[in-house]
Amino acid sequence: MTVLFVNAAFRKNSRTYALAQQYLSTLTDEIETVNLGEEDIHPLQKASLEKYCKNSRNYEFGDEMYRYAKQFAKADEIVIAAPFWNFGLPAVLHDYLELVCTQGLTFDLDKAGEYNSLCQAKKLVLIMTAGGYVPENDCAISYIRTLCKEFWKIDDVRYYYADGIDLVGVDVNAKLEAVVKQYGNTQK
Numbered sequence: 001m002t003v004l005f006v007n008a009a010f011r012k013n014s015r016t017y018a019l020a021q022q023y024l025s026t027l028t029d030e031i032e033t034v035n036l037g038e039e040d041i042h043p044l045q046k047a048s049l050e051k052y053c054k055n056s057r058n059y060e061f062g063d064e065m066y067r068y069a070k071q072f073a074k075a076d077e078i079v080i081a082a083p084f085w086n087f088g089l090p091a092v093l094h095d096y097l098e099l100v101c102t103q104g105l106t107f108d109l110d111k112a113g114e115y116n117s118l119c120q121a122k123k124l125v126l127i128m129t130a131g132g133y134v135p136e137n138d139c140a141i142s143y144i145r146t147l148c149k150e151f152w153k154i155d156d157v158r159y160y161y162a163d164g165i166d167l168v169g170v171d172v173n174a175k176l177e178a179v180v181k182q183y184g185n186t187q188k
C-alpha cells in the first residue's frame with residue numbers, strides 16, 4: 001500500500017501539518033510526500049492549457065507536468081493537509097488539483113458521457129485547521145468531495161478539522177487533541 005501525502009500546510013510550525021503527521025503516524029504503509037510549498041506549480045495558462053488539451057486528446061503524457069497526476073493515480077490512499085484560506089483551499093493546492101485532474105490519467109470519459117476513475121485509491125483524507133469557524137457546506141470540502149465522487153469514484157472521504165483555533169482565549173491544544181482522538185475511531 002502506498003499513501004500519497006499532499007502537503008499544502010507549509011507555514012513554519014503549521015498546526016495542520018502537525019495534525020496530518022499524527023494521522024500518518026497511525027498508518028503502517030509506505031508514504032510518498034509532495035510538498036506543495038516547494039514545488040514549482042502553476043495554474044494552466046495559455047501555453048500550458050494548449051499543451052494539456054492536445055496531450056489529453058492524444059493520450060500523450062510524457063511531459064513533466066503530468067508527474068503529479070501519474071503519482072496520484074497510483075496511490076492507494078490520499079492524505080491532504082491544507083489550512084483554511086479565504087474560505088477555501090490554498091491556491092497552490094487548487095493548481096495542483098488542476099494538474100491531477102488530467103483526463104486520461106486520473107479519470108476518463110466514456111461515450112455515454114460517464115466519468116470513469118483511473119485512480120487506485122478508495123480512500124481520501126482531508127485534514128484542515130481554520131482560524132475562525134468553517135461554514136456548513138464550505139466550498140473547500142465540497143470541492144474535494146465532488147472530485148472524489150465524479151472523477152475518481154472515491155467513496156471513503158474523511159474530513160478532520162479543528163476550527164476557531166485563532167480565536168482569543170481558545171484552548172488550541174484541546175481542539176487539536178479532539179481531532180487526533182477522532183483518528184482512533186475511524187481507522188479501517
Ligand SMILES: Cc1cc2nc3c(=O)[nH]c(=O)nc-3n(C[C@H](O)[C@H](O)[C@H](O)COP(=O)(O)O)c2cc1C
Pocket residue numbers: 009011013014015016017083084085086087088129130131132133134165166
Ligand atoms: C492567507 C490566509 C488566509 C486565511 N483565511 C482564513 C479564512 O478565510 N477563514 C479562517 O477561519 N481562517 C483563515 N486563516 C487562518 C488560518 O485558517 C488558520 O490560522 C490556520 O490554522 C492556519 O493553519 P496552519 O497553522 O497549519 O498554518 C487564513 C490564514 C492565512 C495565512
